[in-house]
Amino acid sequence: MQVLEFDYVIVGAGSAGCVLANRLSESGKYTVLVLESGGSDARFWVKVPLGYAINVTNPLLNWGYHTAPDPGLNARVMSWPRGRVVGGSSSINAMAYVRGLPHDFNDWASAGAQGWDWDAVRAVYDRCESHADCTPQGLQMRGDGPVVVSDLSDQMSPFSKHFLDAARDAGHPVIPDMNNDVEGGISYYRSTVRNGLRWSSADAFLRPAQRRANLHVMCNADVDRVTCEDGTVTGVLFHRGGQQRQATARREVILCAGAVNSPKLLQLSGFGPADLLRSHGISVQQDLPQVGQGLQDHLAVSYQFLANQATLNTIFGRRAGRLLAGLRYLLTRTGPLAVPVNQVGGFVRSDPRGNVPDLQLYFNPVSYTISKTGAAVVDHTAGYQISAQPCRPNSTGSIEITSTMPQDAPCITPQSLSTAEDRVAAVRAGRTLQRFAQTASLQAVTAAAKAPDLRVMDDAALLDDFRQRASTVYHPCCTCRMGHSKHDSVLDAKLRVHGVSGLRVADASAFPNITSGNTNAPTMMLAMRAADLILEDAR
Known part of the structure; x- marks a missing residue:
């Protein structure tokens, strides 16, 4: 079996995975593998x-x-x-860019996600965004983040x-x-559109990073499960082109597979409710009763x-x-x-x-x-x-x-x-x-x-x-949510799976509670802050 070795293995090139691919490969210090089940987003109707x-x-x-x-x-x-394509659901969604309301994130902090209150996440949003505003003087740009948020009111129906x-x-x-x-x-509504084209997470984050030699993106790669030894995650097994392969992670595996597939992968890998796992004959690596629960x-x-x-x-x-x-x-x-x-x-x-x-x-x-x-x-x-x-x-x-x-x-x-x-x-x-x-x-x-x-x-x-x-409205979340302990959640406030080394989840499944509005902007924000936390730990 072919074995690939990287510092970080990211499962999913969606709204969150693209952000992490960019940020973790940015310094050039770490090698990063991104495994995406779908194919290219270079399709006419994806871009329109x-x-x-x-x-x-x-x-x-x-x-x-x-x-x-x-x-x-x-x-x-x-x-x-749910998106199965480079860019994930940000390549097939309605492009509405909505941060959410301040109390949404203060509620995150109250639920055990310390450091995720409104003041903290607002600063992350500001780093993420560039705004194309319609003004009497014409189009004006504000901010210098990779996510282009456009005011399209001048082209909307009268x-x-x-x-x-x-x-x-x-x-x-x-x-x-x-x-x-x-x-x-x-x-x-403000939208993730740039120059008349969809501006997905792949456009904002992945495309600029793909020229880096330390980043490798593999499409049409279906991850079967996470591998684990003595409570430490070591990598993933996946298949591509009819062949099973293995990727090992010297530092961490990060699941960015979304609110449906991230808990599914955890359960297939032996991390989840013990009774559910045993009913399918899966060896229990860690009894985590909240994996897959709390869906909103x-x-x-x-x-x-x-x-x-x-x-x-x-x-x-x-x-x-x-x-x-x-x-x-x-x-x-x-x-x-x-x-x-x-x-x-x-x-x-x-x-x-x-x-x-x-x-x-x-x-x-x-x-x-x-x-x-x-x-x-x-x-x-x-x-x-x-x-x-x-x-x-x-x-x-x-x-x-x-x-x-x-x-x-x-x-x-x-x-x-x-x-x-x-x-x-x-x-x-x-x-x-x-x-x-x-x-x-x-x-x-x-x-x-x-x-x-x-x-x-x-x-x-x-x-x-x-x-x-x-x-x-296609906003599932909270199935691997952050919280205080394994009794009320799956992750700690740094997005680490309770009781497991070398494994994090960074996507909408990590929300402690659903935000008031569309979930794509909060997902990209979460991934941006996740990268901060991962890089802090690496240092």
Whole structure:
């Protein structure tokens, strides 16, 4: 068997793995191997911002996971696309860049992740980011970090201004940027787009590092398990091209495989709940009852309306419109194809008396239906969509292996709406959207409601509809979370697996609790700080 030897072995070239590949190889002191199960991200629809709807249904780009039937969602089975490509989920996501709210990270610190409070992570965000801002003087750059965060409001649909007007009607502040140190408000979304192209973690971090001789990236490499001797992790076994290989790590193995695959790999390797491992005949290296537990995700409910003014349907619902938009994009890298699907949104309080925002909103100037294959089919007539997700659900699920075969998908059990608080939050999400639908600004541009009609629902109907139609926003996390000890978590505050030497987990699975908004920005931030911690220990 071929054996490769490096200082650090990183499993996964996704949102987190790309950051660590860059940072750990930067000094030239350490050799770094990155193993990525997927292939290259050099694909047209990966790079086109509006290609999101195509990417999430492309089996060549994602793991194609599905949940178990979820009792809280009328026993529905949910598709959970996770990136299986260089860049990971940052290569197939909707590119919304949302830091999260300050109390999210203060809650991390309270849960045992010391050094991860808002003041600490804000400084890391500042290091990560460069901002391309629209100003009266033109495009202005701010900051010098590798992650380009763009204000694309100058290219968004003119219809989107009605969403901002509706926010004012409903009593919510309209702010320049939801990532500023404010506790709530509606704005245009900022996106990880640069010069009309998706700017993934691979673009920001991996590509600049690949010219280094001490960094080796191996695609189409499926990691089977972590190897361990006397409580110390020594490397990984993986297969590529039908051959099994081994990579040893002189210093550490770092799992960046995501909220589904990182706990799966730990369990396959003998790190996890002892009873689960023994039931599959796996030798227990370390009894860690929380591996795969504590799963959290965001669920959003959406309502659509027909409009009496032009929306993106006017362009993408017609062949001529699509051709013109495509030609404009190919010639100039601007226009509707250069803007991700989410145009307006932010954080609001469902009750003005609330201490912190409890809902994230998304407003899109387009209406569509979802086909049986999961593809979005744009309506021919003008329409728009309004959506809401409860920010901090407290229902928790699990990820558990179903066999000892690495290629077998784990059982994903979300346990959605399993707490009374989450069921109340689902109703509040519907009520908040009702108030938006009833504003003068949206009523003036609405021709009719698409079924179901949000405007006539009572609380019982709102909850029933949430159970029937709410869907994941693709933000799974917390399955290898940081905390105090192995009894409440998997990792310590330095992302080291409890009781194990030479092994860390640095991805969204390490979140102590779900952040209020989109999880890609917090994942890259976490990986940036993880690199700081790893390099400190190495010194």
